[in-house]
Amino acid sequence: MQLIDGNAIAASIITELKSQVDALPGRRPCLALVRVGEDPASVSYVKKKEKTAADIGIESRIILPPVTISQAALETLIDDLNADPTVDGILVQSPLPKPLNELAVFRRIAAHKDVDGFHTLNLGKIAQEDDTGFVACTPAGVMELLARSGTDLNGKHVVVLGRSLIVGKPVALLALQKKAGANGTVTICHSGTTDLPAITRLADVLIAAIGRPEFVKSHMVKPGCVIIDVGINRVPDATKKTGYKLVGDVDFAGVSPLVSKITPVPGGVGPMTVCMLMQNTLKARRLSAR
Amino acid sequence: MQLIDGNAIAASIITELKSQVDALPGRRPCLALVRVGEDPASVSYVKKKEKTAADIGIESRIILPPVTISQAALETLIDDLNADPTVDGILVQSPLPKPLNELAVFRRIAAHKDVDGFHTLNLGKIAQEDDTGFVACTPAGVMELLARSGTDLNGKHVVVLGRSLIVGKPVALLALQKKAGANGTVTICHSGTTDLPAITRLADVLIAAIGRPEFVKSHMVKPGCVIIDVGINRVPDATKKTGYKLVGDVDFAGVSPLVSKITPVPGGVGPMTVCMLMQNTLKARRLSAR
Numbered sequence: 001m002q003l004i005d006g007n008a009i010a011a012s013i014i015t016e017l018k019s020q021v022d023a024l025p026g027r028r029p030c031l032a033l034v035r036v037g038e039d040p041a042s043v044s045y046v047k048k049k050e051k052t053a054a055d056i057g058i059e060s061r062i063i064l065p066p067v068t069i070s071q072a073a074l075e076t077l078i079d080d081l082n083a084d085p086t087v088d089g090i091l092v093q094s095p096l097p098k099p100l101n102e103l104a105v106f107r108r109i110a111a112h113k114d115v116d117g118f119h120t121l122n123l124g125k126i127a128q129e130d131d132t133g134f135v136a137c138t139p140a141g142v143m144e145l146l147a148r149s150g151t152d153l154n155g156k157h158v159v160v161l162g163r164s165l166i167v168g169k170p171v172a173l174l175a176l177q178k179k180a181g182a183n184g185t186v187t188i189c190h191s192g193t194t195d196l197p198a199i200t201r202l203a204d205v206l207i208a209a210i211g212r213p214e215f216v217k218s219h220m221v222k223p224g225c226v227i228i229d230v231g232i233n234r235v236p237d238a239t240k241k242t243g244y245k246l247v248g249d250v251d252f253a254g255v256s257p258l259v260s261k262i263t264p265v266p267g268g269v270g271p272m273t274v275c276m277l278m279q280n281t282l283k284a285r286r287l288s289a290r
Numbered sequence: 291m292q293l294i295d296g297n298a299i300a301a302s303i304i305t306e307l308k309s310q311v312d313a314l315p316g317r318r319p320c321l322a323l324v325r326v327g328e329d330p331a332s333v334s335y336v337k338k339k340e341k342t343a344a345d346i347g348i349e350s351r352i353i354l355p356p357v358t359i360s361q362a363a364l365e366t367l368i369d370d371l372n373a374d375p376t377v378d379g380i381l382v383q384s385p386l387p388k389p390l391n392e393l394a395v396f397r398r399i400a401a402h403k404d405v406d407g408f409h410t411l412n413l414g415k416i417a418q419e420d421d422t423g424f425v426a427c428t429p430a431g432v433m434e435l436l437a438r439s440g441t442d443l444n445g446k447h448v449v450v451l452g453r454s455l456i457v458g459k460p461v462a463l464l465a466l467q468k469k470a471g472a473n474g475t476v477t478i479c480h481s482g483t484t485d486l487p488a489i490t491r492l493a494d495v496l497i498a499a500i501g502r503p504e505f506v507k508s509h510m511v512k513p514g515c516v517i518i519d520v521g522i523n524r525v526p527d528a529t530k531k532t533g534y535k536l537v538g539d540v541d542f543a544g545v546s547p548l549v550s551k552i553t554p555v556p557g558g559v560g561p562m563t564v565c566m567l568m569q570n571t572l573k574a575r576r577l578s579a580r
Contacts, residue, residue, distance in 0.1 A: 119414075120411050120414035120415055120418055120420070121410050121411055121414055122414070123414040123417050123418065124409075124410035124411055124412070124413040124414030124415075124417070125410055125414075127413050127414070127417065127455065127459050127460075127463075128410055128413065128455055130410070154482060155482060155483075155484045156484070157484070157489075163466055163468075165417065165418055169417050169463070169466075170417075172478075173417075173459070176453055176459075176478055176480075178453075178480075178482075183482045185477065185478070185479045185480070185482070185483040185484070185489060186477065186478050187475065187476065187477040187478075188462075188466055188475070188476050188477075189475045190466075190468075190475070192444060192445060192468075192473045192475070193445075193475040194445045194446070194447070194475070199447075199475060
């Protein structure tokens with residue numbers, strides 16, 4: 001069994017991105033990070049993004065509207081960033097405090113600055129195999145982990161567990177693309193699937209993104225398969241100072257002896273998402289320079 | 291075995307659409323049909339669309355640019371139709387004669403008038419389960435045939451054979467939607483699939499859209515399954531006056547005795563596409579009236 005080391009792969013990508021940013025003519029890429037309020041998890045995520053950007057040489061512009069900002073004012077703020085030629089990418093940290101309408105805010109971000117890849121146009125471009133858009137960071141990270149661990153999907157049966165808009169559907173469409181590394185046969189299963197274990201056992205590559213702790217057990221996998229575990233679930237653990245531990249959607253202890261490759265949680269898909277955000281920001285900078 | 295009669299279902303839909311159009315306040319829906327040149331198949335398709343529109347009470351505006359029209363002039367023509375408040379839907383008949391760039395012309399059509407459902411935004415909306423867009427006519431017709439033949443996809447395994455942008459991918463995304471009638475487990479397979487018969491035999495519902503005459507044979511289907519045959523292929527037939535006959539992607543004679551329901555070719559999916567175009571045009575009219 002080979003562990004797919006997300007931390008190591010992410011570190012290589014950061015090094016590569018840094019040298020690409022160093023070689024860029026003109027101004028450095030600029031990522032606007034908008035964080036509303038002081039949710040502790042959001043504070044920590046934005047800090048991590050800011051630090052990774054700095055490591056790579058991407059400028060970050062931190063914008064911290066008060067928790068009391070109105071929907072209209074937040075949308076005007078987005079409009080201004082959309083219009084600002086010195087801003088390449090815009091990220092609004094989720095979740096937004098109530099009563100703000102998160103979907104309306106995300107949709108306000110111009111497609112060509114949507115480095116989170118949530119815009120309808122960017123999702124449609126994945127289906128169209130049009131490389132000019134932005135792929136959402138988690139599915140992009142999954143594809144990078146597969147590629148960099150030497151897992152070619154060509155001729156393989158890829159089973160995606162979960163049909164969410166930000167992971168399941170885009171990763172299924174990416175795995176299906178008629179291009180090198182992809183070209184998989186793809187099954188998408190979910191909470192409504194009849195006899196789920198029979199389906200997941202078909203997988204040469206299983207991508208678990210269902211958000212249920214340790215849901216995938218050993219009887220649900222085919223020996224020798226490759227597993228990418230997208231889940232990051234907190235479960236109570238009295239032995240931890242925090243009172244919880246992080247586990248994936250896969251029962252790692254039970255499943256990992258059976259597989260050929262697997263991502264751990266934490267340290268698998270997680271570290272990739274910030275990298276992919278930076279890669280998208282660099283791409284946005286290149287597109288804007290055209 | 292039950293034959294799913296596309297002609298009869300299409301006729302019911304046309305009757306329904308006519309009464310809906312009759313009940314509309316204000317002006318009638320208007321569909322602009324753009325046909326460049328005199329390709330005989332295109333002439334016949336546009337005539338069929340014009341006639342169906344007339345039957346329903348939808349106004350059609352036929353625009354016949356000469357085969358020599360430039361790309362720029364054709365795009366200006368589209369821009370004018372986009373801006374015209376009396377035009378609800380725009381259809382450019384495919385194929386366009388060379389050297390016109392068909393993709394660029396299709397992309398010029400405003401998303402809110404794209405009754406063919408080819409726009410990136412409209413494809414993205416299917417993935418997002420956002421009902422404000424337009425679904426391409428063939429996948430929309432497939433879903434109608436399933437619904438009106440009493441085939442609920444909930445808990446079923448739907449196998450889509452073919453991953454084209456205008457049929458395979460949108461129909462897969464529709465079958466996967468978390469809504470009544472859909473909610474299927476979906477597999478998309480294609481020319482690069484390993485052991486295709488093993489995959490197609492998993493199907494409770496098989497949607498064949500691969501464009502290869504009589505490709506699906508009896509050993510590739512599970513007894514009792516439902517088959518929607520999207521293929522319309524011409525094969526030589528000396529006994530016909532035309533010299534050819536139309537066959538689907540399914541070997542109807544061999545497969546039909548095994549299944550619970552199947553669409554014939556012709557007379558299955560084919561008659562549905564024009565209906566769905568009219569339904570989209572009515573929807574465009576309603577959206578524009580808001």
